[in-house]
Amino acid sequence: MGIIGNWLASDEGPSRTSGQLRVGSMASGMEVTLPYVALRGARPGRTLWLHGQVHGDEINGMVAALRFARSLQPETMSGNLVVTPTGNPQALDARRKRNPYDELDLDQSYPGSASGLITERLAHALFEEVRGVADVLINLHTMNPLFDARPYTVYKVHAESSVSEAEVLAAMAPFYPHVACRQDVGGKGELPGNIAGALDYQCLAAGICAFMLELGSGSRLEAETVALAERGFSTLAQQMGILAGPPQPAATSLRRVTRRGWITADEGGLFIPTTRAGERVSEGMSIGDLLRLDGQQTAVRAVTRDGVLIGLRSDPVVHTGERLAFVAWEWDTVPLA
CATH class of the missing domain: 3.40.630.10 (Zn peptidases)
Incomplete structure (x- = not known):
């Protein structure tokens, strides 16, 4: 000891x-x-x-x-x-x-x-x-x-x-x-x-x-x-x-997540989120936009399944491959005694 x-x-x-x-x-x-x-x-x-x-x-x-x-x-x-x-x-x-x-x-x-x-x-x-x-x-x-x-x-x-x-x-x-x-x-x-x-x-x-x-x-x-x-x-x-x-x-119950993953940026620019940490996202939904320095704006690639945003990037400056969001992809509800 x-x-x-x-x-x-x-x-x-x-x-x-x-x-x-x-x-x-x-x-x-x-x-x-x-x-x-x-x-x-x-x-x-x-x-x-x-x-x-x-x-x-x-x-x-x-x-x-x-x-x-x-x-x-x-x-x-x-x-x-x-x-x-x-x-x-x-x-x-x-x-x-x-x-x-x-x-x-x-x-x-x-x-x-x-x-x-x-x-x-x-x-x-x-x-x-x-x-x-x-x-x-x-x-x-x-x-x-x-x-x-x-x-x-x-x-x-x-x-x-x-x-x-x-x-x-x-x-x-x-x-x-x-x-x-x-x-x-x-x-x-x-x-x-x-x-x-x-x-x-x-x-x-x-x-x-x-x-x-x-x-x-x-x-x-x-x-x-x-x-x-x-x-x-x-x-x-x-x-x-x-x-x-x-x-x-x-x-009295917990949302138990069994699979998580990252959403990353395909291109560089300024990330403008349209969602908030903790929110649910649905299949086909984008979590925000990327504003390029030439003034063009494109939506972040849509998610392919429902998820829960565990963490969402607040620093807007992003490069290709950088993380935009940490997402729960699979979960269940566990009752507690």
């Missing part, structure tokens, strides 16, 4: 602490660390772990998790809360998705390596703390900064995990996601890379209920999205027995 787990297991009563997990150092001697905030309740119970900012441009989850932790009083809790607001501090400082010192995607690097590149060492330092401590972990993300998106969730199914898909779906319900995307780990995903290296998938392998909560758009603070996340954390903590009080509402 790591530093955080040992502190939580102490019998010294309800308390709040914060600290830094050391990972390494820079050439200048500056330390590379992972900050954390931990709350130990007055009575034993389960542990909710909120992990923010896997990528350096994912801000909303960081703010929501830290504000939620500030709102709690350990004396009223049964169980624990841990917040690791940044898993990728160098990417955060650089205001970019990936760590600039090795260009690896942190969320494809878990459980990491104690002797690897800096991103792999960051992943290892965190996962050694999480393993055997967290009961539920939320991997906090946002959509690409170039896109608008309503809050949604992404999750994997691990065939050998002790955590069922139903448990994961139930943990998502307090956040009212407009879609809950079931991601295929075995096949090719929407993006290249090691999907099984995601933090939530490795948590499932370790018997921890985990999923990705996508909170709006990157590199911007969205007050309504942050407030939604805070309410969801509170409801989930209550469901876990960490917080007391009258039951808070949660979604």
